Amino acid sequence: MRAKLLVTSTVLAGVALSGCSSPQGPKAREGAPLESDALSAFYEQKIAWKPCPAQDVPDGTPQGVRFECATVRVPLDYGHPERRTLTLALNRLPAASKTTRAGSLMTNPGGPGGSGLQYVYDFASDYSPAVRARYDIVGMDPRGVGASSPVHCLSDQEQARLAAMDGDASAGALDYAKACGKRSGDLLPFLGTDNVARDLDIIRAALGDEKLTYHGVSYGTLLGQFHAHQFPHRAGRMVLDSIVDPTVWPADTTSEAAAFDTALGVFVQTCLDSPKCPMGTSRSAVTREIDDLLTRSNDEPLKAADGTITGLELSFALNQALFDEGTWQPLQQALGAAFRGDTAALTRLLHPEESSTSGKSSTNDGLAENAAVRCLHLRPEQRTAHAVDEITAEVNKAAPLFGPQFLFARSLCTDWPAPPIPNAGRALTAKGAPEILLVQNSFDAATPVQGARSVEGQLDNARLITNISGGHGFYDKGPCTRKVVDDYLTAGALPARGTVCHDRAEGLPNAAPSRH
Template sequence: MRDIRPKRRVAALGSAGVLVTATLIAGAVAAPSASASASAGARHGQDREARGAAIAAERAAKAGIDWQDCPGDWGLEKPIQCGWVTVPLDYAKPYGKQIKLAVDRIGNTGTAQERQGALVYNPGGPGGSGLRFPRRVVTKSAVWANAAKAYDFVGFDPRGVGHSAPISCMDPQEFVKAPKADPVPDTEADKLAQRKLAREYAEGCYERSGEMLPHMTTPNTVRDLDVIRAALGEKKLNYLGVSYGTYIGAVYGTMFPGHLRRMIVDSVVNPSRDKIWYQANLDQDVAFEGRWKDWEDWVAANDATFHLGTTRDAVQDKWLQLRATAKKNPIGGVVGPAELISFFQSAPYYDSTWIPIATVFSKYVAGDTQALVDAAAPDLTDTAGNISSENGNAVYTAVECTDAKWPTSWKKWDRDNTELNKNYPFMTWANAWMNLPCATWPVKQQTPVEVKTHKGLPQVLIVQSTRDAATPYEGAVELHNRFKGSRLITEKDAGSHGVTGLVNPCINQRVDDYLLNGKLDAADVTCTPHATPKP
């Protein structure tokens, strides 16, 4: 999702190419229990990692970043500059194997007196690259013009992503050519085939990237972020996180509260341990269905333009007909039900896609098959290993599967998704297959960080739309409750994923006021929605 996963072929695994020391009572002779020993061991490991992170940050502060023009094939024009920050693969072994993280920046556009430091960005995923963030200055984004006067805009590729020690789980050529089975299973044999693909994918991750996998976690990305802060010469971090980037922010605020200056989190992953990550994905399925219906209502209201039906049910009927046709014979030989979901899922994500998606759908119904093939067919050129959708998918899987314990019982997966699919069919099974490698994950799964307020945490600004499909609204409320003193801006009756980049003066002015002046409203704020697209 610049969701909690990268934009990807849905269900790449076949169906779519698709995170106090115990004290003994004096005189006690009994040995500590196994669970006490385990928790003490976990604490010892965390202490070693905390020391390792401090060592790495101190080293990075001394080294700084050797800024140069960006490599020509990175697509980052001057005056954007690129560089590298070195971090330990394993923070428990800070002098062991090191990996290099790609970072980029563009200087603030205002005066030296106006400059307030660096604003570091993560767009989500897991698996998303932040390197394009400085381009918001190059392209003169009006929404970010005021912040750009005060801040250097800094992006980075998280560990495993893009140019930062990229990982892989299968050959990128095979990934884009993966079979086009319908994600919604008709038979037990269909489910068995998907289970086999998921297990093979997990094994492929280990075979191709086994050294990295145990260290592909949100807490390690958070430690990396603190090392980047130090390398930038910043005593405190200014951070903007969207989607999964909000979870990075939540964990950073928990682990490094005294290192934060300002933080905005936009479209929030629910940070509850109970949600990371199995339940979060089930919650997504419910929210996607709701936002899908919003889009269908909008299409119906604009029937004079799109001719797809004057009611939601009529539009849904045409969608089901399209799926059935593609299931029987892939459209143009390349667009099956999985490709359809991969294309149409952008509508619940971003209302900026409502018009182009409805236009393609309308053309298809009117007899123009090619428009749909051009829009939805797999991109067979998307095979440049370190920046391919295969890499994004690998990182998504590695982080979510390693971050937390997942159910290993197929009966539970089958029962939960079969039940959910009855009322929320749009994304349920595609999402299940996407995540199923976590059921047979080949490395130890961690316990997520308990996100909460610690001494030194500054006021955090939380921004969220109520109808967000990828990160349901309840996640923002949960983080708001956990971070004392935070403020929540709610965009009511809107559903685009990623709010701060849209034109809505009620939100834009408050984001600027926070970044430029550190000011927040005395209470939470509800804003009316940004403008709905008009065909």
């Protein structure tokens, strides 16, 4: 089950209550101010589930799988809940057994800007039978995303020009922030992770659960940290998969970009460690071939019978491959052929035939939905053109391949027309919450393992389990990773500290890839 990240070509890119007869109600939170009477109506609302529209359910959904959809209301501004409200879209796959059902498993796939609805449609049935028997698998499009009052900044044509980085990228980024303020300025100040965590707690209550049981991936781990920090006594069994460190994301652009360049080395070395690597026989030679291919495709699109490949498309393909080890072998084969002058396989890989695996095609502005959250995690002094200029040389030196993409993503936040959230850049402790399970692949580019170790230390009560693997997303790697998560969600059982899994994509060596 892989994180459904909204990563564009320019953005890589995420409790028991006491003394109350209504345990999920708004006035019983321990260790935090009581909610106002105006919030009571939101906490006391009942969810009316109904079958999801047929056009939204993916083709090929197994027979007998029946998704249900609903909405909940939340305040736009929690400081003034009596004013404007937002309607958030939910879906769920009901628990497979009514007799063993224990409640709901709330999920978030990351991004930020990832559709929780699409995640549940695509992957809810992939949870283990034990988890499926115990929980309804619930997804939400967070405020500002997808079917929940989405942010819009640019037209399709304007997005295409920005993605192609036509002209001065810095000027384009500044224009982007202005466009977002013009088209979605009424929403932007209220799309922070702190408010999404408050939405989660209202949904928890509306679902009828005393505590939030949660599986968050990538940026979803940051959302989970915020909920546990803001509502520690309402947190239940919480699995944070592929950890985002709130003290460095997204401000440490250098480390973020360098992690992808490093992971590309793991991608190359994994090929070299196999019996016959199609890309070559030495790391330095393969790296030179990749650099040469990128240079040539940037100068002029590579031609093949089935189409062309631009440098941007090739760079994006390499970026995306680092999220999923299952794509490594086909890409290694295609790159090896391209090094020898045959780009047909690479063209087919980058331009697969369009398939209709899910219902309606999205008309949302994924870049805006990502930036609208990410930029609120930067302090004012980090959102200036000068701040970007100061780090440009350092980033490009540390990450020659991926640095420009991350710098452009950072520049989109220049003069962002909404203030940062109060906890931007600060550690979250979640003091008083139950022990949180952190799970992490050791060679993950998008969320490096160093961040997971840092978060384990920041949280008051957490346990980190690692898997010796590349790629993004721990749970679906293999039998060990599944057991770690399943045992905790179904029985509250945590593995011993220091437990390490060795699950990798099929066909890849189980030994840790050499990094030199």
